[in-house]
Every structure is written in structure tokens, then in C-alpha cells.
Amino acid sequence: MAYEQEKQVAMQATLAAAKLCQRVRQDIPPAMEKSDKSPVTVADYGAQSLVCKALGEAFPNDPIVGEEDATALRSPEYEASRQKVVSYVREIEANASETEILNWIDRGNGQVAPRFWTLDPIDGTKGFLRQDQYAIALALIEDGEVKVGVMVCPALSLTSDDPGTLFVAVRGEGSQMMAITEGELKPIRVCGVEDVSKLRVVESVEASHGNPEQQQKLLDAVGITTPSLHMDSQAKYGVVAAGDAALYLRLPSADRPDYRENIWDHAAGAIVVEEAGGRVSDMYGQPLDFSRDVKLRETRGVIVSNGIIHDRVLEALKR
Ligand SMILES: Nc1ncnc2c1ncn2[C@@H]1O[C@H](COP(=O)(O)OS(=O)(=O)O)[C@@H](OP(=O)(O)O)[C@H]1O
Ligand SMILES: [Mg+2]
Numbered sequence: 001m002a003y004e005q006e007k008q009v010a011m012q013a014t015l016a017a018a019k020l021c022q023r024v025r026q027d028i029p030p031a032m033e034k035s036d037k038s039p040v041t042v043a044d045y046g047a048q049s050l051v052c053k054a055l056g057e058a059f060p061n062d063p064i065v066g067e068e069d070a071t072a073l074r075s076p077e078y079e080a081s082r083q084k085v086v087s088y089v090r091e092i093e094a095n096a097s098e099t100e101i102l103n104w105i106d107r108g109n110g111q112v113a114p115r116f117w118t119l120d121p122i123d124g125t126k127g128f129l130r131q132d133q134y135a136i137a138l139a140l141i142e143d144g145e146v147k148v149g150v151m152v153c154p155a156l157s158l159t160s161d162d163p164g165t166l167f168v169a170v171r172g173e174g175s176q177m178m179a180i181t182e183g184e185l186k187p188i189r190v191c192g193v194e195d196v197s198k199l200r201v202v203e204s205v206e207a208s209h210g211n212p213e214q215q216q217k218l219l220d221a222v223g224i225t226t227p228s229l230h231m232d233s234q235a236k237y238g239v240v241a242a243g244d245a246a247l248y249l250r251l252p253s254a255d256r257p258d259y260r261e262n263i264w265d266h267a268a269g270a271i272v273v274e275e276a277g278g279r280v281s282d283m284y285g286q287p288l289d290f291s292r293d294v295k296l297r298e299t300r301g302v303i304v305s306n307g308i309i310h311d312r313v314l315e316a317l318k319r
Helices: 004-026 038-058 076-090 098-106 125-129 212-222 235-241 267-275 310-318
Strands: 064-066 115-123 135-142 145-153 165-170 175-179 186-188 201-203 247-250 279-281 302-305
Touching: 004 038, 004 076, 004 135, 004 145, 004 165, 038 064, 038 076, 038 098, 038 115, 038 125, 038 135, 076 098, 115 125, 135 267, 145 235, 145 267, 165 235, 165 267, 175 235, 175 267, 201 212, 201 235, 212 247, 212 310, 235 247, 235 267, 235 302, 267 279, 267 302, 279 310, 302 310
Parallel strands: 064 115, 201 247
Antiparallel strands: 115 135, 135 145, 145 165, 165 175, 175 186, 247 302, 279 302
């Protein structure tokens, strides 16, 4: 099987990172103010450290393009946060030194290359803080094409009562999912369409990350009447891939027309949906271009579907 080592290493690394995130989240007071980002930063850094350590050992020549870097954490004013990161990482890597932990984080400062990994150690930061959905998202990109994608969604339950779902896909080999507590991967497939009006749609929780007004107009034009599900992070790609929703809409925000999507916010989710039989494009039907930059510079809006309704959505958008 292709990319078997990459798949196994990526799964183990993201599961270890998820364990750390869950530990940090236990320590966040439920009523914590959204603006207090410190525990989030601690979890972001800790998760990036663990994933980059594992990738660095298994694939020392592969650059990693991660969301975080340790520059701030190394400065004296971040002493308290640094100690917290070290202590959470040591719950999993007992013998790690502070220097090693910081260096692992900085392995994530790589550049886009013919073969590289991209990592979002916590996608859906706001969801993480709200005790809602978030994901650890990791993807391997070769020659601009996503070859392997793993997403761990520690708060998502689709097949088991216990929260925690892992999605994984390898190009050409399909997508799989497992409840973390069960540990057994099963193939997944996008849903079919019987009645368009009843299709389920997922959108962001944060209104400012999309364009809720335009998205509603589009759903009206397509004829979908079921109220949307609102969910943080790439977990949205997971529910489309597993057939629990037919469409994920993300139209450009009216307030931030200059915003460009980050590759780590889409690469893992995109392959999981495509390999489950779905389709991913921008609002003009163009594929997402992971070959050039950390930003999807040419991409405007993201449309993720079961494939069957994709052209219908693009046609409605044109109108
Ligand atoms: N203006 C704007 N437009 C589009 N996207 C934006 C915008 N601002 C932020 N982001 C990115 O959205 C990521 C969170 O994804 P979601 O919108 O799916 O989740 S959420 O409902 O906001 O939690 C979030 O990822 P994380 O930073 O990893 O949480 C951001 O990269
Ligand atoms: Mg993100």
C-alpha cells in the first residue's frame, strides 16, 4: 500500500497531539473569557511540538509548514507559558528537554517544497476554547497534490457515544474513519441525494469566517431547506466525508475581502472528502492549489460537497 509509513506516523503523531490538547482543555475553566488565549497557545505549541518531533524522526528530510513557531515562547516574558508547554509535552514525552521541545516546534517553520507536510496543531481555536469542535490536521503534499491527510477531531462523535474521531485518507486508496476509543478504521463514503431540499449543510460557527447571508441565499437558490449545522474547524470536512452532511459552504467574508485561506486549514480535510467520493473546489469550480504558498492565493471561497450536487451549487453561484 502506498504511503503506509506516512499514514501510520501521521496517525500516531496526531493522536498524541490530541491527547495533549484534551489534557489542556480539562484545565481551561468552562467560563473562561474568549479573549484569554493563553491555554490555547499552550496547546497549539504542545501539539505542534509532538507532531513535528514524530515527523522529524521518521522523515528527517521533509519540511513541515506549521501554523506556529517558538520565537515568542523563547522570550523571557513567556517564561510561564513555556514552562506549561514543557510540562504538558513531558506528560507524553517524559524525557524531553526544554530545548528539544522548542526545537521541535520550530521544525514547523519549513517552506513549501516538492514534498512537504502542513500542520494545523489546533484548527478551530475558538471552538477549542468554547469546549466545542476543533481538529489536529496534518497533510503530506507532493508536487502540489495532497497525498495523505489525517484529522483528529477529539470532540466529535459519529459512530460511538464517546467523543473522538480520526479521519485518514491516502490518494487513490479511499478514506477511513475510526472512533478513537474503538481504534478500528472503517471505510467512509459521502452521502447520496434523494431529496435536495432535505440535504444537510455544515457552515462555520464564526460568522466572520464566511458570509452567512450569501450562503443562505445560495442554499435558497439550490433549494435546500434543512437548517444548517454549525461546526468549528475541519471537522466540517469530516462530516461531509462520512455522509452526515452533503455540503460545506465557506464564501468569502464581506468584512475581510483580502483574507486568503491557509493551506493547513484545508489540505487534510480536502483529501478526506475527495477520497470518500466528494468534491472540493473554490466558488468558481477551481481546484485548491497547494503547490505554491502557505496561502491559497487564487482561491475565493471553498465549496465542499458529496460531488453529486457540486455543479448545481456552482451553477447557482454563477446566477
Ligand atoms: N476572515 C476569515 N475568513 C476565513 N477564515 C478565517 C478568517 N479568519 C480566520 N479564519 C480561519 O478559520 C479557521 C477556523 O475555521 P472555521 O471557520 O471552520 O471554524 S470556526 O467556526 O471559526 O471555529 C481559523 O483557523 P485556526 O486559526 O486554526 O483556528 C482561521 O485560520
Ligand atoms: Mg486553522
